Structure formats: C-alpha cells, structure tokens
Amino acid sequence: MTGPPSTLGVEEEFHLVDARTRRLVPRSEPLLNLLPKDSFTEELHCSTVESNSRPCLCLDELARELGALRETLIGGAAGLGLGVVAAGSVPLADVGQARISAGPRYARMLRDYQHLTREQLICGTHVHVELADRDLATLVAHRLAPWAPPLLALSASSPYWxxxxxxxxxxxxxxxxxxxTAGPMAGYDSAAAYERMIAGLIRSGVIGDSGMIYFDIRPSAHVPTVELRICDSCPRVADIVLVAGLFRAMVARELECVRRERCGAAAREVSLEAVRAATWQAARAGLEGTLVDPVLGVPGRPGRVIGRMVDALRPQLEQAGDWTLVSGLAREALRRGSSARRQRVAYARRGRLADVVDLLLAETRSGFPTSRRPAA
Structure with missing residues (x-):
C-alpha cells in the first residue's frame, strides 16, 4: 500500500418503531421533513430512514460523524413519539401494516416484485471506500467476495423476523x-464489460435500473467507490467502524494484488459457489457457530477465522494508522458476541420481544468512545 489511505463513508439504514408499542411503523415522511436533506433520505419502506456520512479519512472521524448523525435522527424521532433501531430487522413488525414510499421507482418495484417488495422490512449498513478508477473497482469488487462472509458475521443482528x-x-x-441480482459478483475484466452486463439485465426487463444491482460488493452505482453491501445494520457504532476499517484494508490489499498480476503474477480464482455457501453459514452462525475460512475453505471458530483475517491485514491497517483501533475492536466484538446473541439473551429473560426492541433502542443510542481505545 502506498500513499495516504482512501477516504471512506457509510450509509446506515434505520427502522422506525412506535416508542410506546415498540412496533415497526411507517412514519418516515414527517421525520424526514425535520432532518437535513443532504444527510438523510427515504428508503423503499416508509418505516425506514437512511443516513449518509461525509467521506472521512480516519476511523475516529467516521465514528464521530456516525454518532452525530444518529444523535440528530434520534432527537427528531423522539419529538414524534418514535424510536430508532439500527439492526437488520426488528422483532415486532407486520407486513400488512407496511407502506411503500412515494415515487414512480418504488411503485414500479411494488408492481414488478409484489410480496418481495412488501416484505423488504430489513436494514443494512453500506461501506464505501474511495477508488476512482472504475476498472480497478470492478476487479477489486470481485476479488473481495470471499472476505464478505466474515464481515457479515460481525454485523449479524437479525435473528427475529x-x-x-x-x-x-x-x-x-x-x-x-x-x-x-443479490449475492457475490462475478469477475469482469473491465468496467466496460461490467456495464454491458448491467445493460443486458436492464434490457431483459428483470431489473429497472442500475441501482438494482444488489451484489454483496460492487463498484458503486453513483459515487467513485467500492461498496460493501452485505452487512446488517449494526446497533453499535463501534461494529460499523470495525467493519469499515477492515474493508478499507481489504480494498488496499486487493489493489496491491491486482497491480502485481498486471506485472505477471498469477491471478487468484474466486469460487462463487464457495462464497455463497460461506455466506449462508455466516448468516446462520454469526459469531456463535462456525465460519468458513476464506483461505482454507474449512470450518473454523469465529475467533480463529476473524483473528487470522485481521492479522493478515496488519500491514494495510498499520499503513492507514488503524491497527490499534481495529484489532482492539475485533477482540471486543468477539468477546461480546453478535447482536443476534444479545437479542436472544434479552428475550430469554422474560420472553418479551419488546425487551429485544428496548435493547436495540439502547444500543443504537449508545454512541462510540472518543478515544482510540475500544469500549470496555
């Protein structure tokens, strides 16, 4: 890795729940009217709001930015009797009460995809790492596919549906x-070949526009970045910072590999079948079962798989000044376990799904430490 680290940014999707009943509610429109339009936008469902961070150079800056956006969103929601949840799903939801946001694009999606659209009551975290060369972004996005499942495991926060x-x-x-179009992205030798694929899918009528390319990792459809899309929304900002730091280091490492291949080194093959299997396993297990090791292709304990992944990225993390923070956050995440586990523990105490929502509300409000040390 040479030169300064790339900037990175995050899009967070949030659920809106009734502060009294803890149930998902379609109230995004009045809330968005109170929020800065350059930082918050609507999503497919009226029960969801998306925040968009500024591009940040260091992870501490990103943490502060995400914390400030959450503070603004939570403050606006409270005045409307709403709570804000950052998680892949919320336990108390009813598809029959869902409402799609206004506009021709969303109306077309409802018409074309029917119940699939109605059931899209989920939220994700998207991480963008700057990469202006779209040919390189296309090559790197495919090469990163085997590393997406461990990042998903770190974010897993949707055990209830x-x-x-x-x-x-x-x-x-x-x-x-x-x-x-969901899943790992196939390999393309240039951005032009990638765009031809997208044009063909649009021409087929199966998707309506390039924004419906939902690969786990992709060249962004609207900014010069490589975009990670596989992760659940994360209740704790610290987990987003961890994923973002790891993903930036992965992008830097794969750029080095691509440049070596252009100088004659052997190219590494990516098995999409293996990636799909590993993704299923990560979704099933989170940090509490076993994960598929991206290098060895065999099952391993999450602590070992993620520990090996972090250690292998140490040169890139040190170059970016991220090693101390990211390695500490990784140890903390593995010690604490996934959000999915914490939600099940909360439910087991009294058998109340409202207690799960209360946990998620509290963790979404919890912020992030201002020092470069992980929270205790």
Missing part, C-alpha cells in the same frame, strides 16, 4: 437473497 426466532443470526440475508 415477523415475531419469530428464525434460527439465523442474520435472517436479513435470507430475505435479501431473494432479489434477482
């Missing part, structure tokens, strides 16, 4: 995978 425990740590992944 429409009032039931699904048995998965990230059931959002199962819901998301039903879209025709």
């Amino acid at each position: 429409l009032g039931a425990d699904t048995g998965y740590a990230s059931y959002r992944t199962m819901v998301w995978r039903r879209w025709p």
Whole structure:
C-alpha cells in the first residue's frame, strides 16, 4: 500500500418503531421533513430512514460523524413519539401494516416484485471506500467476495423476523437473497464489460435500473467507490467502524494484488459457489457457530477465522494508522458476541420481544468512545 489511505463513508439504514408499542411503523415522511436533506433520505419502506456520512479519512472521524448523525435522527424521532433501531430487522413488525414510499421507482418495484417488495422490512449498513478508477473497482469488487462472509458475521443482528426466532443470526440475508441480482459478483475484466452486463439485465426487463444491482460488493452505482453491501445494520457504532476499517484494508490489499498480476503474477480464482455457501453459514452462525475460512475453505471458530483475517491485514491497517483501533475492536466484538446473541439473551429473560426492541433502542443510542481505545 502506498500513499495516504482512501477516504471512506457509510450509509446506515434505520427502522422506525412506535416508542410506546415498540412496533415497526411507517412514519418516515414527517421525520424526514425535520432532518437535513443532504444527510438523510427515504428508503423503499416508509418505516425506514437512511443516513449518509461525509467521506472521512480516519476511523475516529467516521465514528464521530456516525454518532452525530444518529444523535440528530434520534432527537427528531423522539419529538414524534418514535424510536430508532439500527439492526437488520426488528422483532415486532407486520407486513400488512407496511407502506411503500412515494415515487414512480418504488411503485414500479411494488408492481414488478409484489410480496418481495412488501416484505423488504430489513436494514443494512453500506461501506464505501474511495477508488476512482472504475476498472480497478470492478476487479477489486470481485476479488473481495470471499472476505464478505466474515464481515457479515460481525454485523449479524437479525435473528427475529415477523415475531419469530428464525434460527439465523442474520435472517436479513435470507430475505435479501431473494432479489434477482443479490449475492457475490462475478469477475469482469473491465468496467466496460461490467456495464454491458448491467445493460443486458436492464434490457431483459428483470431489473429497472442500475441501482438494482444488489451484489454483496460492487463498484458503486453513483459515487467513485467500492461498496460493501452485505452487512446488517449494526446497533453499535463501534461494529460499523470495525467493519469499515477492515474493508478499507481489504480494498488496499486487493489493489496491491491486482497491480502485481498486471506485472505477471498469477491471478487468484474466486469460487462463487464457495462464497455463497460461506455466506449462508455466516448468516446462520454469526459469531456463535462456525465460519468458513476464506483461505482454507474449512470450518473454523469465529475467533480463529476473524483473528487470522485481521492479522493478515496488519500491514494495510498499520499503513492507514488503524491497527490499534481495529484489532482492539475485533477482540471486543468477539468477546461480546453478535447482536443476534444479545437479542436472544434479552428475550430469554422474560420472553418479551419488546425487551429485544428496548435493547436495540439502547444500543443504537449508545454512541462510540472518543478515544482510540475500544469500549470496555
């Protein structure tokens, strides 16, 4: 890795719940009227609001930015009797009460995809890492596919779906995978080849525009970045910072590999079948079962798989000044366990899904330490 680290930014999707009943409610329109339009936008469902961070150079700056955006959003929501939840799903939701946001694009999606659109009551975290060369972004996005499942495991926060425990740590992944373009991205030798593929899908009528390319990692459709899309929304800002730091380091490492290949080094093959299997396993297990090691292709304990991943990225993390923070946050995440586990513990105390929502509301409000040390 040479030169300064790339800037990075985050899009966070949030659920809106009634502060009294803890149920998902379609109230985004009055809330968005109170919020800065350059930082907050609507989503497919009226029960969801998206925040967009500024591009940041250091992870501490990103943490402060995400914390400030949450503070603004939560403050506006409170005045309307709403709570804000950052998680892949909320336990108390009813598809029959869902409402799609206004506009021709969303109306077309409802018409074309029907119940799939109605059931899209899920939220994700998207991380963007600056990469202006779209040819390189296309190559790197494909090469990163094997590393997406461990990042999903770190974010897993959707064990409950429409009032039931699904048995998965990230059931959002199962819901998301039903879209025709979801999953790992195939390899393309240039941005032009990638764009031809998208044009062909649009021409087929299966998708309506390039924004419906829902690959786990992709060249962004609207900014010069590589975009990570596989992760659940994370209740704790610290987990977003961890994922963002790891993803930036991965992008830097794969750029080095691509440049070496251009100088004659052997190219590494990516098995999309193996990636799909590993993604399913990460969605099922989170940090509490076993993950598929991206290098060895065998099952391993999350602590070992993620620990090896972090250690292998040490040169890139040190170059960016992120090693101390990211390695500490990784140890903390593995010690604490996934959000999915914490939600199940909250439910087990009294058998009340409202207690799960209360936990998520509290963690979404919790912020992030201002020092470069992980929270205790």
